[in-house]
Amino acid sequence: MYRIVFIDLLAINYTMRIMKAIALLSGGLDSTLAIEVTLDSAIVSLEIEALHFTTVFCRCDGAQGECGSSAKKIADKFNLSVKNINNTSSLLEAVKKPKYGYGSNINPCIDCRISMFRSAKERMNQAGASFLITGEVLGQRPMSQHLSALSLIEKETNLKGLILRPLSAKLLEPTIPEKNRWIDREKLLAISGRSRKEQISLANLFEIKDYPCPAGGCLLTDPGFAMRMKDLLTYQPDFELNDVLLLNIGRHFRLNKDLKLIIGRNEKENHTLTNLAKADDILFEIADYTGPVSLLRGLFIEDDLRLAGRITARYADIDSSAVRLKILSDDTIAPDNITALNNTEIDRYRINV
Numbered sequence: 001m002y003r004i005v006f007i008d009l010l011a012i013n014y015t016m017r018i019m020k021a022i023a024l025l026s027g028g029l030d031s032t033l034a035i036e037v038t039l040d041s042a043i044v045s046l047e048i049e050a051l052h053f054t055t056v057f058c059r060c061d062g063a064q065g066e067c068g069s070s071a072k073k074i075a076d077k078f079n080l081s082v083k084n085i086n087n088t089s090s091l092l093e094a095v096k097k098p099k100y101g102y103g104s105n106i107n108p109c110i111d112c113r114i115s116m117f118r119s120a121k122e123r124m125n126q127a128g129a130s131f132l133i134t135g136e137v138l139g140q141r142p143m144s145q146h147l148s149a150l151s152l153i154e155k156e157t158n159l160k161g162l163i164l165r166p167l168s169a170k171l172l173e174p175t176i177p178e179k180n181r182w183i184d185r186e187k188l189l190a191i192s193g194r195s196r197k198e199q200i201s202l203a204n205l206f207e208i209k210d211y212p213c214p215a216g217g218c219l220l221t222d223p224g225f226a227m228r229m230k231d232l233l234t235y236q237p238d239f240e241l242n243d244v245l246l247l248n249i250g251r252h253f254r255l256n257k258d259l260k261l262i263i264g265r266n267e268k269e270n271h272t273l274t275n276l277a278k279a280d281d282i283l284f285e286i287a288d289y290t291g292p293v294s295l296l297r298g299l300f301i302e303d304d305l306r307l308a309g310r311i312t313a314r315y316a317d318i319d320s321s322a323v324r325l326k327i328l329s330d331d332t333i334a335p336d337n338i339t340a341l342n343n344t345e346i347d348r349y350r351i352n353v
């Protein structure tokens, strides 16, 4: 009898309280549905704050680009506040030395998720929130969303029972918000796997429109980008953010273990290369012709500069058999008598296709 009275009082107490939760909001359909389903399943009054993580490896332009504006739109739809968190430095560390290894390319997804959940937990504590919400779907991502990875991430972050995954909750152990009857487990879902059929039906049901296509992971999951990243890890393991920013533009060539060449593919990339050049880099173009800007980074002798010029000449619009280089860094002309290399020779140096 005493026990029954106590439970009722507890339930009434929680019902009267406004609970707070932190949602990880990517801007995609799954995280949108996770918020919708949680709100629909809440037994208590629930206030949700959204966190949107970006990194230099996002396929959009980060917080100002597509996924950032989608997250903002979704937060507005639910009338939530959204906080942008740049997770680049943690992810760079994870790429350099992943505790739990890489996925199919150079994506350290488990370490990456651990760092995101650590930040989310910090925010949860600061904001006086009681649990986290994510749009994770069991078995959707091969590395970070299978059962043992979810448990490992919870253990590493000390968040066991505090991460509500509404889309797959019925396939998982009940969490603290479900056990405490803040959230009605019966209304949560049991979605698993990579098919998106159920999410699309739910989007129709909840009248969610204009959601972005699932991106399928950040740039670290892209085979071409991963080749450039692996080259950097091999030859320049102490790389900095500036080196990573260069990976996403231009044509890349490894001339030797100490020297790399990047050639702009258009005016925008030429401009970006110029902006990213460091004091020790050599920035050059083919003199007297319009064409690409090239950036040479590392230790070099004149023969290396000549080789870099020959590769660059292949991509310049020249009508002469021999050209000169214009060194933009100090506005000098040198060396001369440069002939373009052919594609077969160039392929020996190319970092990716």
Ligand code: SF4
Pocket (backbone or CB within 6 Å): 057, 107, 108, 109, 110, 112, 113, 144, 216, 217, 218, 219, 220, 221
């Ligand atoms: S795909 Fe990229 S951003 Fe997503 S968890 Fe993996 S490493 Fe992190």
